[in-house]
Amino acid sequence: MTRARIVGTGLIGTSIGLALRAAGWQVSLQDPSPTAAALARDLGAGTIDDETPDVVVVAAPPDVAARVVAEQLERWPGAAVTDVASVKGAIASGVAALAGPGSVERYVGSHPMAGRERSGAVAGRPDLFEGRAWVVVPTPRSAPEAVDAVRALAAAARGEVVVMTADEHDAAVAAVSHVPQVMATLTAARLRDRDEHAVGLAGQGLRDVTRIAASDPQLWTQILAGNAAGVREVLLDVQEDLAAALDALAALADEASTSGADDGPHGERRGEHANALGGRYAPAPGAPGARAVLARLLDDGNRGRALVPGKHGGAPTAYDVVTVVIPDEPGSLGRLFAEVGDAGINIEDLHLEHAVGHPVALAEVSVLPAASDRLRDHLRSTGWRIH
Ligand SMILES: NC(=O)C1=CN([C@@H]2O[C@H](COP(=O)(O)OP(=O)(O)OC[C@H]3O[C@@H](n4cnc5c(N)ncnc54)[C@H](O)[C@@H]3O)[C@@H](O)[C@H]2O)C=CC1
Ligand SMILES: O=C(O)C(=O)Cc1ccc(O)cc1
Incomplete structure (x- = not known):
């Protein structure tokens, strides 16, 4: 075994432990936070002991990963060591600089392309990697046996193994993971300027x-810092498209403001919005071509979207999810249902986060978006803990 x-x-560490345990592997757990290690153990991800491993998985934050890999290479001279950090070039360089002689051959990077927007052991799931790409990133010095050991680990956790160099990996994830994170963040940040009615x-x-x-x-912050050049390269292309969209919108806004009856005969306000940012699709001055520029940008988006592989697992959520902490004891789910019913709210879907061996569970209650705030308020006022 x-x-x-x-x-x-x-x-990620807890999810890997749960997946490997399900595949019949023995798993030892370690974390500088005793609570994090105990929680992972209680959830069923493995045991806390010092058994000699065949393979070590470093699932620590990116900025400490190289150092922890080097420590593990030294501590377990017979083991292959991998990390699962979201960036690979920076970690490989760090390991090459820090690892003692004769041990760097046992290091092989990796990156499971699955995760969640939540942290910590409680969010861990045994099926997180099922059918998802798991990139295995040998360095030029990795020994074939170490590569095989990391491939076997990824396959046992139900990932689909893809082998890449660190440079290939970092360029790919800049486009498919890191820039999408930046765009989601920037879009959400703009909502802070809006009142609650608009956001509603x-x-x-x-x-x-x-x-x-x-x-x-x-x-x-660590992931973006660790892949700064790759992320910047993609964002420069985004900046070009954004500049083209801004120019087109400026032309259209001027067209709208000069076509009104109050605008005077000479189109005094023409050009008010022109910002001459330029860009790949920059329209001629005035509105002609501006709609074509926008249509072209939107069409490019359609074409990019069509390349995204089908999402594995659950369909996108059509409802708001209210996450409620429930004591893992008989009747508590029934009481929660009754409380939601008292609020006059329909439960559209329900998911329970499994917390095997842990005294609480998380109930993810899906409701219509218009009802979610009212449900949160109602449950809080009746003593339930909401996440
Ligand atoms: N969150 C995600 O969706 C994904 C994350 N990753 C990578 O997985 C790694 C872990 O991320 P998460 O599990 O999301 O973070 P997390 O915050 O849930 O867990 C990180 C764990 O590392 C521990 N830790 C901190 N310093 C440590 C050290 N010096 N030695 C050992 N352990 C240490 C922490 O106590 C914590 O328990 C990161 O490198 C991340 O880039 C990879 C794929 C997806
Ligand atoms: O939440 C999602 O959909 C993700 O894609 C999460 C994710 C975050 C970081 C990674 O390095 C890989 C995957």
Whole structure:
């Protein structure tokens, strides 16, 4: 039986432990936070012991990953060591600089392309990696046996193994993960300027675009810093498109303001919005071509969207989710249902976060968006804890 050691038992470490346990592996857990390690153990992700591992998984934050990998290479001279950080080039360089002689061959980077906008062991799920790409990133010095060990680990956790170099990986995730995070964040940040009535109009589109804006700022600062050049390159292209959209919108806004009856015969206000940012699709001055520019940008978006592979797992949420902490004891779910019924609110869907061996569970109650705030207020006022 293969024995893995997981160092860093948050969302990803705990999910890997749960998946490996389900595949029949033995798993040892380690975390500088005794609570995080105990929680992962109580959830069923493994045991807290010092058994000699065949493979070590470092699932710690990116800015400490290289150092922790080097420590683990030294501590377990017979084990392959991988990390799961969202950036790969910076970690590989760090490991090459820090690892002692004769140990760097046992390091192979990796990155499961699955996660959540939540952190910590409680959010861990055994099926998180099922059918999702798991990038295995050997360095030029990685030994074939170490690569095989990390491939076997990814496959046992139900990921689909994809082998890439660190440069290929970092360029790819800049476009498919890191820039999407930045765009979600920037879009959500604009909502702060709006009053609650405006935000209350939000439909599913806004939810789809901003879900990952709820991600952990500390983790994402590290990820963006760790792939700064790659992320910047994609954002420069976004900036060009944004400049083209702004110019087109300026032309259209001027067209609208000069076509009104009050605007005078000489079109004095023409050009008021022109900002000459330029860009790939910059329209000629005035409105001609501006609509074509916008249509072209929107069409490019359609074409990009069509390339996105089908999402594995649950369909996008059509409802608001209210997360309620419930004591893991007989009758508590029934009491929660009764309370929601008392508020006159229909439960559209329900998901229970499994917290095996833990005295509480999380009930994710899906309701119509218009009812979610009222439900939160009602449940809080009747003594329930809401996440
Ligand atoms: N959150 C996500 O969706 C994904 C994250 N990743 C990567 O997985 C890694 C872990 O991320 P999460 O599980 O989301 O974070 P998390 O915040 O849920 O867990 C991180 C864990 O690492 C522990 N830790 C902190 N310093 C440590 C150290 N020096 N040595 C060992 N453990 C240490 C923390 O106590 C915590 O339990 C990161 O490198 C991240 O880039 C990869 C794929 C998806
Ligand atoms: O929440 C999602 O949909 C994600 O895609 C999460 C995610 C975050 C970081 C990664 O390095 C990989 C995946």
